[in-house]
Amino acid sequence: MSEGEAKTVASDERASFSWISALRDAGFLALFTLGLSFPILAFRTRQDLWHGLVLDPRWDLVATVVAIAFFGRLSWLVVGGRVSRNVQSFATQVGEVLAPLQNYKGTFRLVGLIWLIAYPFLAVLIAGPGGALKWIDNFGIQILIYVMLGWGLNIVVGLAGLLDLGYVAFYAVGAYSTALLSTYFGLSFWICLPLAGIFAAFWGILLGFPVLRLRGDYLAIVTLAFGEIIRLVLINWVELTNGAAGISGIPRPTFFGLPFNASDEGFAAFFGLEFTPLHRLFFLFYLILALALLTNWVTIRLRRLPIGRAWEALREDDIACRSLGIDTVTTKLTAFSIGAMFGGIAGAFFAARLGFISPKSFEFMESAVILSIVVLGGMGSQVGVAIAAVAMIGGTELLRELGWLKSIFGAGFDPTQYRMLLFGMAMVGMMVWRPRGLISKREPSLVLHEKRAIGGDLVKEGQG
Numbered sequence: 001m002s003e004g005e006a007k008t009v010a011s012d013e014r015a016s017f018s019w020i021s022a023l024r025d026a027g028f029l030a031l032f033t034l035g036l037s038f039p040i041l042a043f044r045t046r047q048d049l050w051h052g053l054v055l056d057p058r059w060d061l062v063a064t065v066v067a068i069a070f071f072g073r074l075s076w077l078v079v080g081g082r083v084s085r086n087v088q089s090f091a092t093q094v095g096e097v098l099a100p101l102q103n104y105k106g107t108f109r110l111v112g113l114i115w116l117i118a119y120p121f122l123a124v125l126i127a128g129p130g131g132a133l134k135w136i137d138n139f140g141i142q143i144l145i146y147v148m149l150g151w152g153l154n155i156v157v158g159l160a161g162l163l164d165l166g167y168v169a170f171y172a173v174g175a176y177s178t179a180l181l182s183t184y185f186g187l188s189f190w191i192c193l194p195l196a197g198i199f200a201a202f203w204g205i206l207l208g209f210p211v212l213r214l215r216g217d218y219l220a221i222v223t224l225a226f227g228e229i230i231r232l233v234l235i236n237w238v239e240l241t242n243g244a245a246g247i248s249g250i251p252r253p254t255f256f257g258l259p260f261n262a263s264d265e266g267f268a269a270f271f272g273l274e275f276t277p278l279h280r281l282f283f284l285f286y287l288i289l290a291l292a293l294l295t296n297w298v299t300i301r302l303r304r305l306p307i308g309r310a311w312e313a314l315r316e317d318d319i320a321c322r323s324l325g326i327d328t329v330t331t332k333l334t335a336f337s338i339g340a341m342f343g344g345i346a347g348a349f350f351a352a353r354l355g356f357i358s359p360k361s362f363e364f365m366e367s368a369v370i371l372s373i374v375v376l377g378g379m380g381s382q383v384g385v386a387i388a389a390v391a392m393i394g395g396t397e398l399l400r401e402l403g404w405l406k407s408i409f410g411a412g413f414d415p416t417q418y419r420m421l422l423f424g425m426a427m428v429g430m431m432v433w434r435p436r437g438l439i440s441k442r443e444p445s446l447v448l449h450e451k452r453a454i455g456g457d458l459v460k461e462g463q464g
Contacts, residue, residue, distance in 0.1 A: 179351050
């Protein structure tokens with residue numbers, strides 16, 4: 001948009017703006033917020049030994065939220081259009097500036113890989129041995145687990161276009177397979193890891209068969225039910241899974257048989273090093289990094305193969321896909337099974353990392369978080385999914401570091417309780433400004449790098 005056109009649009013908006021309409025709109029939103037605030041925000045429950053359940057009114061908090069809604073909506077009606085245009089203009093300018101950097105994608109990937117490899121050492125160098133435990137475990141390892149899960153679900157949702165709301169079920173299958181095989185049969189982690197992926201892929205095929213004719217909302221409902229069925233089975237099959245109490249004592253992964261402990265047969269003693277918990281965290285970090293990179297590599301390679309192009313054709317148009325002679329049954333089953341396999345491998349790592357699992361770790365909210373990572377990052381975009389995982393999971397962990405806000409909002413304020421509120425706001429913002437995700441542009445599977453002349457005879461045959 002040129003400068004003259006921008007001025008014309010701005011003058012038209014000023015001419016059509018009405019303060020009465022804006023105040024009415026903001027007032028309606030304030031009343032709506034007041035209705036939503038009752039009784040969740042208006043009262044706080046606490047348990048009293050003498051009076052039972054006591055409700056403490058919090059009308060000051062309700063008034064604050066209503067005021068924020070009113071003035072926020074009014075401000076948006078006044079300057080929102082101008083801000084939106086400025087943001088879009090700025091995004092366009094940034095895109096034009098960054099466009100030449102596309103030629104250096106290989107360099108950026110190499111730099112990113114080097115930074116990931118050096119991350120644990122940088123954490124120790126900056127935060128010290130004690131502080132690095134949190135940054136390597138809660139940030140590095142946790143984020144990479146969700147990056148791997150996001151890339152696995154990206155095969156099903158992003159490439160094949162099959163909305164899956166029960167992906168956490170495969171995560172649970174991998175975790176419980178590892179826990180049961182290692183505790184009951186004494187199998188090592190390195191044997192359980194591929195077996196967990198195979199079992200999860202098998203369950204992915206079992207899920208795929210009943211939903212071959214379903215798409216969209218119906219497919220989402222069935223996959224959601226599948227995830228809940230798996231969770232309920234884990235809770236109620238007490239003889240096998242120990243129910244809600246979970247399974248503990250899961251053997252930790254070792255380095256070629258060397259455990260990460262202070263014994264004489266441990267990793268530190270074998271290499272003549274002083275024992276520290278950092279050895280185990282370094283090993284786990286590089287292990288999940290290797291698994292995540294393997295997931296990325298396999299996904300990229302599959303996308304360039306005929307099965308990958310069949311996934312994308314299925315995503316665009318199911319009917320046209322069948323009309324081209326593509327076997328949609330095989331295409332859907334491969335998408336479900338391969339995506340489930342990576343989820344199962346991530347679950348195996350999760351179980352071995354903690355040494356304890358329970359059905360509480362595999363609720364629907366985990367599926368929602370993983371799906372949010374795929375949607376926010378851009379369906380089908382590997383880089384976008386990784387960025388979204390860093391933002392969402394890393395942002396959640398950063399909320400734990402905001403304890404200083406208690407001095408402002410009171411001792412009872414817990415920033416981590418607002419995690420899902422921030423998720424919802426991020427989703428709404430993305431749907432408004434970037435409905436296709438952070439990175440919506442992807443390179444096509446097949447690219448014609450040079451122009452080729454087509455003869456007139458081929459044009460007549462319909463090839464031109």
